[in-house]
Amino acid sequence: RDAGCKGAVLPIDPARRAVGGVLAYPGVADLPVSPDLAVIASADDLTAVLPALAARGCFAAVVLVEADGLAELARRTGVRVLGPDSFGLAIPELGLNASRAHLTPAKGRLALVSQSASMCRAVLDWAGPNGVGFSHIIGIGDNVDLGFGTALDWLSRDPGTGAILLDVRRIKNRRAFLSAARAASRLRP
Numbered sequence: 701r702d703a704g705c706k707g708a709v710l711p712i713d714p715a716r717r718a719v720g721g722v723l724a725y726p727g728v729a730d731l732p733v734s735p736d737l738a739v740i741a742s743a744d745d746l747t748a749v750l751p752a753l754a755a756r757g758c759f760a761a762v763v764l765v766e767a768d769g770l771a772e773l774a775r776r777t778g779v780r781v782l783g784p785d786s787f788g789l790a791i792p793e794l795g796l797n798a799s800r801a802h803l804t805p806a807k808g809r810l811a812l813v814s815q816s817a818s819m820c821r822a823v824l825d826w827a828g829p830n831g832v833g834f835s836h837i838i839g840i841g842d843n844v845d846l847g848f849g850t851a852l853d854w855l856s857r858d859p860g861t862g863a864i865l866l867d868v869r870r871i872k873n874r875r876a877f878l879s880a881a882r883a884a885s886r887l888r889p
Contacts, residue, residue, distance in 0.1 A: 701720070701722070702797065702804055703790070703792070703795045703796060703797035703804050703805075704795030705794070705795040705796055705797070706795060707736070708733065709722055710722075710725060710731050710732075710733075710735060711723075711724040711725070712724060712725050712726070712727060712728060712730075712731070713725075713726075714726045714727060727752065728749060728752035728753055728755075728756055728758075729752060729755075729756070731756065734756045734757040734758055735753075735756070735758045736758065736760065737758070737760045737761070737762065737789075737796075737798060738753050738758055738760070738761040738762070738779075739761070739762045739764065739788070739798045740761055740762065740763045740764065740765065740767075740783075741764050741765060742765060743763075743765045743766060743767045743768075743784075746763075746767050746770070746773065747769075747773060750773050750774065750777045750779045750781075751776075751777050753777070753779055754777040754778055754779050758779070759778055759779050759780060760779070760780050761779050761780070761781050761782070761783075762781075762782045762783060762786055762788050762789050762798050762799075763781055763782065763783030763784040763785075763786055763841070764783065764784075764785070764786055764787075764788055764799075764800055765783075765784060765785065766784050766785045766842075767783070767784040767785075770783070770784050770844050770845075771844035771845060774844065774845045775845075780845055780846055781844065781845040781846060782838070782839070782840070782841065782845070782846045783839075783841040783842060783843075783844070784841055784842050784844065785817075785841040785842050786817075786839045786840065786841030786842075787799055787800055787801075787814065787816070787817040787820040787821075787837070787839020787841065788800055788801070788837075788839050789836070789837070789838055789839070790805050790834065790836065790837040791835070791836050792804075792805050792806060792807040792808070792833065792834055792835070793807055793835065793860055799820075799837065799839060800817055800821075800839075801820070801821070801824055801837070802821060802824070803824050803825070803828060805824060805827070805833070805834045805837055806827070806828065806832070806833035806834065807833045807834070807835075808832060808833020808834050808835060809833070809835055809860065809861060809862030809863065810832060810833065810834050810835065810861075810862065810863050810864075810865060811834065811835050811836040811837075811838070811855045811858070811861045811863070811864045811865065812834060812836070812837045812838070812865045812867075813836075813838045813840060813848060813851045813852070813855070813864065813865070813866050813867070814838075814839060814840065814866070814867035815839075815840045815841060815842075815843065815867065815868070815869045815870065816839075816867060816869065817839055817841075819867045820837060820839050823865075824837075835855075835858060835860045835861040835862070836855060836858070836861065838851050843872055847871075847872055847873060847876070847877070848866065848868065848871060848876075848877045848880070849873055849876030849877045849879065849880040850876070850880075851880075852864065852866075852877070852880035852881055852883070852884045853880045853883070853884075855884065855888065856880070856883055856884035856886075856887045856888055857887075861888060862888070862889075863888055863889045864884060864888050864889075
């Protein structure tokens, strides 16, 4: 909400009636609408949450916490997952900050893709005083599903992205990465 997102924010908390001043729902099935994106900040009962999201028609999730067995769960439910242990996703142009960012990223044309939450935070700290804004910040995390190849494919076609900055620690799908990197290098620096 602090980033200016115009869409509905629908927190789920079975124990509390409100989260951050916003009405909370006891579970996914209780939501009034199907979410476009789920941001999962707790690994509690993840084996029930992903199937419930799929049943509601939500097939995109950012998992900010560590979660065992997430790759198989994502495959079984069809929910595409960024993470686990992801920094999250920020798209300043949309007012979307579904991340663990301590600052609201400024709008710009640089895309940052990193496995490290610490690196994302460090780049954000540096970017503000240096006048650098972002088209996207994508924290891959442990990339059990969505990884560098998928991110590069998307960013290379995004008209709002001028350059792509990668922080690569480990590549799980080398073929997808190299294919996406070749295509992206033709379109973006």
